[in-house]
Amino acid sequence: MTVFQHDVLVIGAGLAGMRAAIEAARNGADVALVTKLHPMRSHSGAAQGGINAALGEEDSWESHAFDTVKGSDYLADQDAVEIFAREAPGDIIELERMGTSFSRTEDGKIAQRPFGGAGFPRTCFIADITGQAILHVVYEQVLKLGITVYQEYFCTSLIVEDGEVRGVIAMPMITGDLAVMQGKAVIMATGGLGRVYAPTTNAIACTGDGMAISYMAGAPLQDMEFMQFHPTSLKDSGVLMTEGARGEGGYLLNSEGDRFMGKYAPNKFELASRDVVSRAEQTEINEGRGIDGCVLLDVRHLGEEKISERLWQIRELAIDLTNTDMVHEPVKVRPGAHYAMGGIKTDVDGAAPLPGLFAAGECANVSVHGSNRLGGNSLLDTIVFGRRAGVAAAAYVKQVASKSQISEAALAEDQNRIQQWMATKGSGGERPAVIRGEMGRMMREDLGIFRAREKLDSALAKIVELKGRFENVRLEDTGKVFNLDLLSIFELGGMLDVAHAMVAGALAREESRGAHTRLDFPERNDEKWLKHTVASRKEDGSPQLDYADVTMTKWEPEVRTY
Numbered sequence: 001m002t003v004f005q006h007d008v009l010v011i012g013a014g015l016a017g018m019r020a021a022i023e024a025a026r027n028g029a030d031v032a033l034v035t036k037l038h039p040m041r042s043h044s045g046a047a048q049g050g051i052n053a054a055l056g057e058e059d060s061w062e063s064h065a066f067d068t069v070k071g072s073d074y075l076a077d078q079d080a081v082e083i084f085a086r087e088a089p090g091d092i093i094e095l096e097r098m099g100t101s102f103s104r105t106e107d108g109k110i111a112q113r114p115f116g117g118a119g120f121p122r123t124c125f126i127a128d129i130t131g132q133a134i135l136h137v138v139y140e141q142v143l144k145l146g147i148t149v150y151q152e153y154f155c156t157s158l159i160v161e162d163g164e165v166r167g168v169i170a171m172p173m174i175t176g177d178l179a180v181m182q183g184k185a186v187i188m189a190t191g192g193l194g195r196v197y198a199p200t201t202n203a204i205a206c207t208g209d210g211m212a213i214s215y216m217a218g219a220p221l222q223d224m225e226f227m228q229f230h231p232t233s234l235k236d237s238g239v240l241m242t243e244g245a246r247g248e249g250g251y252l253l254n255s256e257g258d259r260f261m262g263k264y265a266p267n268k269f270e271l272a273s274r275d276v277v278s279r280a281e282q283t284e285i286n287e288g289r290g291i292d293g294c295v296l297l298d299v300r301h302l303g304e305e306k307i308s309e310r311l312w313q314i315r316e317l318a319i320d321l322t323n324t325d326m327v328h329e330p331v332k333v334r335p336g337a338h339y340a341m342g343g344i345k346t347d348v349d350g351a352a353p354l355p356g357l358f359a360a361g362e363c364a365n366v367s368v369h370g371s372n373r374l375g376g377n378s379l380l381d382t383i384v385f386g387r388r389a390g391v392a393a394a395a396y397v398k399q400v401a402s403k404s405q406i407s408e409a410a411l412a413e414d415q416n417r418i419q420q421w422m423a424t425k426g427s428g429g430e431r432p433a434v435i436r437g438e439m440g441r442m443m444r445e446d447l448g449i450f451r452a453r454e455k456l457d458s459a460l461a462k463i464v465e466l467k468g469r470f471e472n473v474r475l476e477d478t479g480k481v482f483n484l485d486l487l488s489i490f491e492l493g494g495m496l497d498v499a500h501a502m503v504a505g506a507l508a509r510e511e512s513r514g515a516h517t518r519l520d521f522p523e524r525n526d527e528k529w530l531k532h533t534v535a536s537r538k539e540d541g542s543p544q545l546d547y548a549d550v551t552m553t554k555w556e557p558e559v560r561t562y
């Protein structure tokens with residue numbers, strides 16, 4: 001048995017994981033990154049539009065915080081939002097000092113573009129490849145600090161002994177042998193779960209693993225019913241067209257050529273928050289003013305020079321994937337499953353209610369996004385709370401006494417799971433892709449933008465059915481080296497669990513708030529529902545739902561208009 005030993009194990013090498021690892025290392029901890037992908041292939045690298053911070057002279061952190069709270073439909077914890085907005089400018093300056101080449105204004109300052117739901121242009125960017133550029137810079141720092149990176153190691157579960165996290169189990173994909181990775185603290189930074197939907201804007205690896213693994217080990221998931229639909233994704237592929245296109249002045253048009261957002265958000269038009277724009281688009285489509293189930297994103301009036309400078313990546317994507325050159329033609333877009341507001345419940349230092357477990361980035365719920373995240377706030381979340389989790393984990397491990405070596409017995413459960421799956425080759429069971437496909441379609445249809453009891457009831461029944469069928473899932477590849485078939489089964493098991501928590505949370509929440517719109521309960525109901533949903537996994541795998549108060553500091557809930 002291979003045993004690795006470090007102080008802090010960071011699972012995931014996207015922006016949140018690498019930022020956390022850097023800070024834990026700077027604070028003296030022996031840190032290792034464990035990641036199923038090469039760090040540079042993390043989904044953070046797909047982020048296009050930008051990262052928010054109140055840098056402008058007329059802007060203020062209070063204004064950023066207020067926009068975030070309003071955008072969250074008042075479900076965000078305001079103490080966390082204050083930290084988030086206040087620390088943002090310092091983090092941007094630090095990213096710049098590390099070497100991030102932010103796009104500039106004529107006079108050499110960091111340029112900022114307007115984004116949805118924001119009172120000021122406060123989204124910093126590098127053309128429309130912001131995530132890719134920052135990921136490179138942060139990875140350089142990881143290399144510079146000599147942080148150990150276990151890449152293409154797939155984490156399967158957390159090791160918990162006496163109520164404390166002791167490490168993880170991971171499979172080096174090159175050998176297929178499970179390894180014990182001992183750590184005094186674990187920081188989950190495994191990103192989003194978009195792949196429980198089909199299609200989605202998310203990369204193939206965004207399967208919610210860290211949420212599922214933590215949930216399985218006893219850590220609660222918070223506000224899982226809130227899934228963000230991004231207003232502009234391409235129809236079949238689900239590939240994202242950045243909000244930067246609207247930030248730079250792009251229009252949304254219906255089949256009649258109307259800029260319909262004026263009807264729904266007379267002050268902000270296309271730059272209302274994402275839940276508002278996606279609902280408006282879907283309403284236009286449902287009422288017969290769509291084109292092929294889409295609306296049009298039109299940037300022609302910006303001119304070729306600006307499009308080539310600021311939006312070149314999406315121009316190329318639209319040409320490659322839909323044969324549309326946005327310089328000459330509008331492109332068809334529709335709302336696409338994009339971002340999980342919910343995740344592993346943490347405090348403002350990333351600590352989960354399970355000693356030794358921390359979480360940051362999209363897999364965590366601090367909560368700064370509440371029921372609807374603003375564009376540009378997620379990259380910021382990875383940096384601010386990744387950094388804070390790194391500091392907190394390094395401090396935590398200093399006060400944890402050394403423990404005995406973890407025994408091989410820790411591997412037994414995962415080994416058994418693998419052996420059982422290996423024995424299914426050639427059996428009559430179902431292939432994971434079949435179950436996964438049905439889950440993705442069901443989530444899109446029943447847990448989409450508009451929800452209602454009947455569909456949610458049938459979604460719940462479907463999840464239970466799919467979980468039953470998963471018991472009979474069939475593995476075909478029994479090899480050891482890079483067994484992607486085996487990984488897809490691990491991923492699917494976790495996805496069914498998190499999808500279950502999402503559906504149950506949505507069924508219980510009888511109100512409309514942010515991204516959660518109930519046709520049968522169309523109003524926000526602060527009296528009954530201004531609270532977080534906290535899901536804990538029961539023995540039988542179903543979620544137990546409890547509720548927690550929302551922390552309020554400065555901002556009382558108001559009617560939300562844009």
Ligand SMILES: Cc1cc2nc3c(=O)[nH]c(=O)nc-3n(C[C@H](O)[C@H](O)[C@H](O)COP(=O)(O)OP(=O)(O)OC[C@H]3O[C@@H](n4cnc5c(N)ncnc54)[C@H](O)[C@@H]3O)c2cc1C
Pocket residue numbers: 011012013014015016017034035036037038039041042043044045046047048049050051130131153154155156189190191192201202203205206209210240338339360361362363375376377378379380382
């Ligand atoms: C197309 C797209 C564009 C976006 N644009 C923007 C934007 O412009 N601005 C903005 O603010 N937000 C944007 N977002 C959202 C934002 O990019 C993400 O929320 C954020 O980057 C997530 O970062 P992360 O570090 O939490 O996770 P990720 O970057 O997804 O990294 C996850 C890491 O976890 C690892 N991992 C996962 N499971 C396992 C496992 N079982 N074992 C080991 N390792 C594992 C992976 O290898 C990976 O390294 C966008 C998202 C998408 C999909």
